Amino acid sequence: MVETKNEPRIGVFLCHCGTNIAGSINIEEVKNYAKTLDGVVIADEYQYMCSTPGQSKIIDAINENNLNGVVVAACSPRLHEPTFRMATQEGGLNQFRFEMANIRDQNSWVHMHDLEGATEKAKDQVLIAVAKARMLEDLQPKSVPVEHAALVLGAGVGGMQAALDLANAGIKTYLVEKLPTIGGRMSQLDKTFPTLDCSQCILTPKMVDVGRHPLIELRTYTEVEKVEGYIGNFTITLRHKARGVLDPDQAAARAAATGILGTGCNGCGDCDAVCPVIKPNPFEMGMAPRKAIYIYHAQVMPLQYTIDFDACVKCGLCVDACGSEKNAIDLEAVDTFEEIKVGTCILAIGFDLIPIEEKREWGYKQYDNVITGLEFERLICASGPTVGHLIRPSDGKTPMKIGFVLCAGSRDNTGGVNKAYCSRFCCMYSLKHAHQIMEKIPGAVPYLFYMDIRSFGKMYEEFYYRIQNEGAKFIRGRVANILEDPITKNLIVNTEDTLLGRPVAMEMDMVVLAAAVQPKPEAEHIRQMFGVSKSQDGWLLEAHPKLNPCGTTTAGIYLAGVCQGPKDIPDTVAQAEGAASAASIPIHMGEVQLEPYFAMCMEDLCAGCGMCLNQCPYGALDLIEKNGRTVMEVTEAKCKGCGTCGGFCPGGAIKMQHFTSPQICAQIDAFLLKGGVN
Amino acid sequence: MTDENWKPKIIAIICNWCSYAGADLAGGARIQYPPDVRAIRVMCTGRVDPLFIMKAFQDGADGMLISGCHFGDCHYLEGNYKCAKRMFLVKNILKNIGLNDNRLRMTFVSASEGAKWGEVMVDVVKTVNELGPSPLNKR
Ligand SMILES: Cc1cc2nc3c(=O)[nH]c(=O)nc-3n(C[C@H](O)[C@H](O)[C@H](O)COP(=O)(O)OP(=O)(O)OC[C@H]3O[C@@H](n4cnc5c(N)ncnc54)[C@H](O)[C@@H]3O)c2cc1C
Ligand code: FES
Numbered sequence: 001m002v003e004t005k006n007e008p009r010i011g012v013f014l015c016h017c018g019t020n021i022a023g024s025i026n027i028e029e030v031k032n033y034a035k036t037l038d039g040v041v042i043a044d045e046y047q048y049m050c051s052t053p054g055q056s057k058i059i060d061a062i063n064e065n066n067l068n069g070v071v072v073a074a075c076s077p078r079l080h081e082p083t084f085r086m087a088t089q090e091g092g093l094n095q096f097r098f099e100m101a102n103i104r105d106q107n108s109w110v111h112m113h114d115l116e117g118a119t120e121k122a123k124d125q126v127l128i129a130v131a132k133a134r135m136l137e138d139l140q141p142k143s144v145p146v147e148h149a150a151l152v153l154g155a156g157v158g159g160m161q162a163a164l165d166l167a168n169a170g171i172k173t174y175l176v177e178k179l180p181t182i183g184g185r186m187s188q189l190d191k192t193f194p195t196l197d198c199s200q201c202i203l204t205p206k207m208v209d210v211g212r213h214p215l216i217e218l219r220t221y222t223e224v225e226k227v228e229g230y231i232g233n234f235t236i237t238l239r240h241k242a243r244g245v246l247d248p249d250q251a252a253a254r255a256a257a258t259g260i261l262g263t264g265c266n267g268c269g270d271c272d273a274v275c276p277v278i279k280p281n282p283f284e285m286g287m288a289p290r291k292a293i294y295i296y297h298a299q300v301m302p303l304q305y306t307i308d309f310d311a312c313v314k315c316g317l318c319v320d321a322c323g324s325e326k327n328a329i330d331l332e333a334v335d336t337f338e339e340i341k342v343g344t345c346i347l348a349i350g351f352d353l354i355p356i357e358e359k360r361e362w363g364y365k366q367y368d369n370v371i372t373g374l375e376f377e378r379l380i381c382a383s384g385p386t387v388g389h390l391i392r393p394s395d396g397k398t399p400m401k402i403g404f405v406l407c408a409g410s411r412d413n414t415g416g417v418n419k420a421y422c423s424r425f426c427c428m429y430s431l432k433h434a435h436q437i438m439e440k441i442p443g444a445v446p447y448l449f450y451m452d453i454r455s456f457g458k459m460y461e462e463f464y465y466r467i468q469n470e471g472a473k474f475i476r477g478r479v480a481n482i483l484e485d486p487i488t489k490n491l492i493v494n495t496e497d498t499l500l501g502r503p504v505a506m507e508m509d510m511v512v513l514a515a516a517v518q519p520k521p522e523a524e525h526i527r528q529m530f531g532v533s534k535s536q537d538g539w540l541l542e543a544h545p546k547l548n549p550c551g552t553t554t555a556g557i558y559l560a561g562v563c564q565g566p567k568d569i570p571d572t573v574a575q576a577e578g579a580a581s582a583a584s585i586p587i588h589m590g591e592v593q594l595e596p597y598f599a600m601c602m603e604d605l606c607a608g609c610g611m612c613l614n615q616c617p618y619g620a621l622d623l624i625e626k627n628g629r630t631v632m633e634v635t636e637a638k639c640k641g642c643g644t645c646g647g648f649c650p651g652g653a654i655k656m657q658h659f660t661s662p663q664i665c666a667q668i669d670a671f672l673l674k675g676g677v678n
Numbered sequence: 679m680t681d682e683n684w685k686p687k688i689i690a691i692i693c694n695w696c697s698y699a700g701a702d703l704a705g706g707a708r709i710q711y712p713p714d715v716r717a718i719r720v721m722c723t724g725r726v727d728p729l730f731i732m733k734a735f736q737d738g739a740d741g742m743l744i745s746g747c748h749f750g751d752c753h754y755l756e757g758n759y760k761c762a763k764r765m766f767l768v769k770n771i772l773k774n775i776g777l778n779d780n781r782l783r784m785t786f787v788s789a790s791e792g793a794k795w796g797e798v799m800v801d802v803v804k805t806v807n808e809l810g811p812s813p814l815n816k817r
Contacts, residue, residue: 118713541790617756659721664691
């Protein structure tokens with residue numbers, strides 16, 4: 001290590017970023033300005049500072065000029081601070097002796113036509129960065145051990161895949177699902193495009209793998225209650241919702257604890273047969289009944305009944321039917337809590353359909369024969385409420401002319417329930433639906449009302465041709481409204497055929513709305529617990545749309561599946577595998593390096609007033625007695641480095657490393673008083 | 679009276695996780711706004727000591743912006759609440775010393791709100807332009 005002397009010796013390096021920066025900022029002028037600043041011993045420029053030759057410039061300059069501070073004026077520190085810190089370190093300096101001036105994302109790109117204004121701003125940005133660089137100190141990153149376990153939240157196909165990958169990589173994985181079964185939306189589907197595989201047939205084996213994996217700790221009917229900690233060391237409190245039915249393991253545990261015997265639920269269904277309470281079944285989109293004691297569907301994993309305590313009247317018939325041998329039912333069950341420790345977490349909480357009934361003009365929930373794509377999946381599915389016979393809800397007849405309204409609420413920026421984005425799988429599943437009715441109902445004709453057909457995936461366009469050739473009819477135009485013939489219950493679809501350029505009204509026996517998708521309502525709460533941002537449209541926000549699509553800005557939290565944005569099953573699975581790989585890295589490394597942004601108490605200034613204590617959201621601060629005085633003490637392990645305590649201390653006694661008050665004040669002074677300008 | 683060459687001096691202190699990211703996003707989207715604001719990055723708006731603001735105005739700042747995450751979105755849970763509370767205090771002090779408290783603004787811009795960052799920039803610069811040079815401005 002070069003000995004860092006007290007006199008600041010700073011190198012300033014300006015990046016052209018091709019013409020990205022140099023096209024809107026006079027680099028030469030900024031460079032010459034930088035040379036005049038206090039403490040700057042060298043100012044240089046290069047086409048691409050982040051390239052190997054660019055970084056070499058920094059490394060060489062540190063050695064040749066005995067620098068003790070480096071400033072790079074380039075893109076955003078959120079992109080390249082790590083890169084340049086490494087270069088700084090390679091040059092023999094402590095990596096925290098580096099400061100960045102963001103003259104691209106926050107300058108040249110946003111003042112593209114104002115060379116003078118942008119150049120002035122760039123000079124100030126360099127001035128401010130140099131002011132900070134003059135005061136930087138050596139800091140040591142803190143390394144913390146990583147818990148050898150992971151959490152996957154949501155057990156749809158995305159969450160299941162992520163959990164399997166993690167577990168196969170030797171990591172104990174908690175897979176937490178709020179429903180009584182794993183499987184997610186995919187278990188509601190009949191076939192899957194473009195291969196037309198039976199959805200259950202390809203999903204069920206995965207569900208079994210998940211259920212059997214020795215390293216997967218399955219927690220169904222469970223929600224996350226609380227999240228604490230940071231990468232490597234998350235403590236997560238789970239709420240096991242009262243299920244009212246014990247599985248064999250739970251029954252064994254009960255026997256050991258209380259002596260109450262019973263082998264637990266074996267999924268026989270005797271309870272279901274006697275339960276007198278009937279409710280709509282959400283798995284069947286409300287088109288079939290279920291009892292207050294139920295399994296979600298035939299292929300559930302785990303095979304264990306659940307009591308819907310909101311519906312249960314506690315008549316006790318199920319308890320009798322279950323019998324004393326199994327003795328699986330506990331009508332007095334209450335929620336229980338469990339604390340787990342994990343190193344990393346993957347969120348895979350999926351999606352919902354928009355409440356398409358709010359688009360009154362399309363008549364969903366007003367007209368019997370207008371249904372959604374998900375209802376279609378259940379109606380056409382052999383294990384569904386009609387054992388696979390597509391019938392009209394109004395009269396049970398087989399529909400022969402079926403209209404499909406694509407982009408129902410998607411790609412529509414008129415507000416309300418409408419979504420500006422493309423829901424990405426509706427075109428393809430509507431093509432699939434069209435195929436299914438032509439296959440199942442001889443003579444039936446699907447009419448697809450579309451804006452554009454988006455068949456972008458592998459073998460998708462080919463699938464589109466196939467459906468065209470099979471005889472599906474395509475009408476290009478957005479559907480204005482749907483009206484019902486009150487006698488026949490047939491539907492009149494009014495639209496404009498934009499290819500013919502004239503309005504058309506077509507009579508259909510049934511209409512299927514390919515409703516847009518939207519984030520789950522609870523996504524908001526979940527993301528706040530885990531510290532994840534959201535996109536403009538509410539989906540969970542990835543760290544970088546191109547270069548870090550599985551990560552989030554919170555270290556140790558990753559995303560998989562539709563919760564990050566609409567995607568079909570292949571893309572969901574691909575992202576899940578990416579997220580699992582990313583989430584396994586810190587765990588396999590065994591330790592992670594945290595930025596040493598900790599608060600420190602400068603005890604000689606601390607009056608022990610304790611005002612800072614309730615500023616800290618993590619309870620990291622305490623008052624202690626030291627040398628006969630009361631002073632504050634920081635528990636480093638709890639401090640996450642926000643600096644909120646330091647923003648409040650009336651005595652200025654808290655030093656927030658790397659963002660110290662003198663550093664920030666120097667930055668302010670530099671700009672306003674031109675401190676450091678010669 | 680404002681002389682013709684007067685340009686407002688505006689300092690922004692913005693949090694790394696939301697507003698700084700939103701400002702980067704505005705860049706990526708090439709949203710154009712006036713170049714009068716100079717940003718200082720902190721990890722969280724909770725870091726903003728009222729003294730930083732007082733110091734900036736004392737040093738002759740014409741306007742100041744503090745921008746962080748939306749309530750509920752703070753990377754450190756509640757730093758932005760803590761900061762927002764301090765803003766009331768600081769605004770009062772500014773009024774008491776005869777400064778128009780519109781010179782200080784707190785906004786909430788998330789990492790996905792690049793367009794909003796652009797609007798905030800336009801609006802802050804417009805407000806400060808209308809208010810003219812700070813009476814504390816020594817130069
Ligand atoms: C009508 C229709 C037809 C489709 N057809 C096809 C097709 O043919 N081919 C294709 O590739 N794709 C198709 N898709 C898309 C496919 O459904 C999705 O790509 C896939 O389901 C996404 O999986 P996921 O794991 O991201 O989300 P999901 O399947 O929604 O799974 C999310 C899981 O997380 C759970 N969860 C939610 N919130 C919480 C919480 N707070 N705590 C714990 N758990 C929670 C949910 O209960 C659920 O089990 C279709 C979609 C629809 C609507
Ligand atoms: S991290 Fe953005 S305000 Fe706290």
